[in-house]
Amino acid sequence: MGMTITEKILARASGKPAVQPGENVWVNVDVLMTHDVCGPGTIGVFKQHFGPDARVWDRTKVVIIPDHYIFTRDEKARRNIEILREFVREQQLPYYYDVGTERYKGVCHIALPEEGHTRPGEVLLGTDSHTCTAGAFGEFATGIGNTDAGFVLGTGKLWLKVPPTLRFIFTGDPPAWLMAKDLILAVIGRIGCDGATYMAMEFTGEAVFGLGKIAAEFAGQPISDRPVGFSPAIEERMTLCNMVIEAGGKNGVIAPDEVTEQFVRERTQAAGTRTDFEPVHNDPDARFAAEYRFDVRTLEPMVARPHSPEHAVPVSDAVGEPLDRAYIGSCTGGKVLDLIAAAKVLRGRSVAIPTFIVPATTEIERAMDRIRLNGQTLREIFESSGCIIGPPSCGACLGGPLDTLGRLNEPLRCISSTNRNFPGRMGHKEAQVFLASPLTVAASAVAGRIADPRDVLN
Ligand code: SF4
Numbered sequence: 487m488g489m490t491i492t493e494k495i496l497a498r499a500s501g502k503p504a505v506q507p508g509e510n511v512w513v514n515v516d517v518l519m520t521h522d523v524c525g526p527g528t529i530g531v532f533k534q535h536f537g538p539d540a541r542v543w544d545r546t547k548v549v550i551i552p553d554h555y556i557f558t559r560d561e562k563a564r565r566n567i568e569i570l571r572e573f574v575r576e577q578q579l580p581y582y583y584d585v586g587t588e589r590y591k592g593v594c595h596i597a598l599p600e601e602g603h604t605r606p607g608e609v610l611l612g613t614d615s616h617t618c619t620a621g622a623f624g625e626f627a628t629g630i631g632n633t634d635a636g637f638v639l640g641t642g643k644l645w646l647k648v649p650p651t652l653r654f655i656f657t658g659d660p661p662a663w664l665m666a667k668d669l670i671l672a673v674i675g676r677i678g679c680d681g682a683t684y685m686a687m688e689f690t691g692e693a694v695f696g697l698g699k700i701a702a703e704f705a706g707q708p709i710s711d712r713p714v715g716f717s718p719a720i721e722e723r724m725t726l727c728n729m730v731i732e733a734g735g736k737n738g739v740i741a742p743d744e745v746t747e748q749f750v751r752e753r754t755q756a757a758g759t760r761t762d763f764e765p766v767h768n769d770p771d772a773r774f775a776a777e778y779r780f781d782v783r784t785l786e787p788m789v790a791r792p793h794s795p796e797h798a799v800p801v802s803d804a805v806g807e808p809l810d811r812a813y814i815g816s817c818t819g820g821k822v823l824d825l826i827a828a829a830k831v832l833r834g835r836s837v838a839i840p841t842f843i844v845p846a847t848t849e850i851e852r853a854m855d856r857i858r859l860n861g862q863t864l865r866e867i868f869e870s871s872g873c874i875i876g877p878p879s880c881g882a883c884l885g886g887p888l889d890t891l892g893r894l895n896e897p898l899r900c901i902s903s904t905n906r907n908f909p910g911r912m913g914h915k916e917a918q919v920f921l922a923s924p925l926t927v928a929a930s931a932v933a934g935r936i937a938d939p940r941d942v943l944n
Contacts, residue, residue, distance in 0.1 A: 488769030490651040491739050492686040495626040495766050499609045507650035507775070515547065516608035516625075518638045521594050522552040524613035526569040531636025542577050543642035546760075549581040549603050550574060551594035556585055556879040560887035581759075592847035592878030595619040595728065595817040599720075600710075600849050602757030605750055606742040606765040611638060615731045616817055616905065622723035623750060624742030624765055629731065649736040650775035651686040652677075656693035658782040662700045663940050665827065666725035667819060667903065667923035669693075671788035672780060674733045675798030683734035685775060688768075689726050690741060693782040697722035700925065701826040709822055709853040712756035716853070720749050721823040728818050729905050732795040741767055787939055789901075790921035793909050801926055804936045810898040812837065812931035813912070814924050815844030815876070816883040819903025822853045824924040828903075829864045831928035831942055832871040838934030841873045842892035844881035851878045873931075885913040894919075901930045 489497060493505050500511035520528050532540065542548050550570055555563035567585055574582040581603070583591040591597035595616050598604050606624035610617065613635045620627035630644065638644050654673055669689075674681070698705070698718025706715040723746075727738030740746075742765040754761040786800035814820065814828050825845065845851040854864040854875075868875055874891070882892035883904045894900055894913035900920070902912065907919035922930070925939035932942065 488771030490772045505648045517610045519549045519612035522566045523554045527632035528635040532639040536640040554880045558887040593817045596846040602754035602759035605763035619728040621727035621738035628737045649686045653774040653777045656691035660693045660782045665923040666722035668788045670729040671798040674795045679796045680734045687730040687735040687738045701823045714752045718823045721821045787926045792918040807936045811900040812841040813902040816904040818905040820846035828924040828928040829867040833867045835932045837872045837931040841931040844876040845878045
């Protein structure tokens with residue numbers, strides 16, 4: 487019987503000729519990522535079970551990226567970073583992106599591909615639920631808890647159940663204003679927050695491979711100090727896979743193509759990480775648990791009302807609802823393409839409500855000074871429209887300590903390009919968060935209420 491991409495990756499990683507959904511297998515892990523929130527707990531589990539002098543299974547396969555509680559005076563947050571530093575020194579880990587140094591990156595899920603740690607066909611595990619983002623590179627990527635991660639640190643293996651695959655097929659030529667965020671909100675709105683529980687979600691169809699038009703004119707433009715180019719298509723695929731966990735998905739996956747392979751080749755060579763990889767595709771007779779079809783010509787920009795991503799509605803159902811704040815940032819909505827999209831709306835306009843822009847990584851922050859629209863850099867556009875720009879990190883996506891820039895410290899109504907809008911997610915328990923694409927967030931920031939970006943794009 488044929489296998490899906492996910493099944494084939496897990497078969498290879500477990501040394502078996504074939505696996506099927508529901509089967510439990512020992513999987514060899516290619517990369518384990520952790521960060522400042524879960525890293526200390528993971529290290530504690532590792533030390534407790536493998537001993538105080540234990541060494542990690544493979545120091546070149548452990549990646550530690552502090553990103554969550556970075557720009558804060560909170561003592562506990564600072565102590566977490568110290569624990570990471572001590573462990574990195576003790577284990578001599580080469581892939582640590584320390585705060586306050588030139589290596590500092592920002593949000594882990596964006597830093598991983600930037601720093602050459604994502605490759606088609608591999609298994610990437612991370613102590614963060616949005617580790618699924620890396621499925622955009624045709625790999626098996628999923629979030630795990632500290633206990634599992636501590637075990638992986640010691641053994642390089644994990645006992646995993648092979649998930650069945652749901653297939654989402656997007657047909658039609660996507661208009662420039664339709665972003666990956668709209669597609670994934672449409673999916674979650676249709677299947678619900680538990681519609682893909684412990685399942686792989688594969689995204690395919692011409693529309694998926696045609697995403698990124700809003701920033702297509704910048705494709706290939708250097709955005710880094712390294713010789714690598716901007717890829718709007720890859721960034722949009724990351725947004726799709728990022729939010730599969732909001733539907734309960736175990737992992738998201740998109741078949742690797744030439745765009746993927748070029749991106750991975752450039753990034754791994756520039757970063758000096760492993761450059762070999764073996765892409766995997768569905769067998770012609772692969773079996774899917776179910777298929778869902780979307781014709782993008784029938785879709786609108788989407789907005790998820792409080793307090794769940796499954797409360798997604800077409801923007802025309804929400805236009806005019808009042809807002810107090812707008813936020814553009816995170817692994818979902820703080821990438822280069824997201825900022826270009828926002829700038830296309832904000833240039834020559836002023837925001838009507840406090841609007842925060844938080845680039846996901848230091849590389850994206852630098853891109854704000856390199857990319858120009860009509861002669862103005864993205865940073866100049868944001869500043870002249872009245873936005874407040876924060877330093878690269880998770881920022882207020884998950885609230886964070888009280889002094890986090892952009893945190894909702896009052897019961898405000900905020901529209902955000904992030905991925906979760908549960909009560910308290912961005913701070914105050916009574917705050918109301920609306921999720922949308924950066925285009926819709928920017929248009930709403932200008933209007934001071936929920937607005938349709940199609941009315942303001944020029
Ligand atoms: S940006 Fe938000 S969703 Fe992404 S890793 Fe950070 S806290 Fe999690």
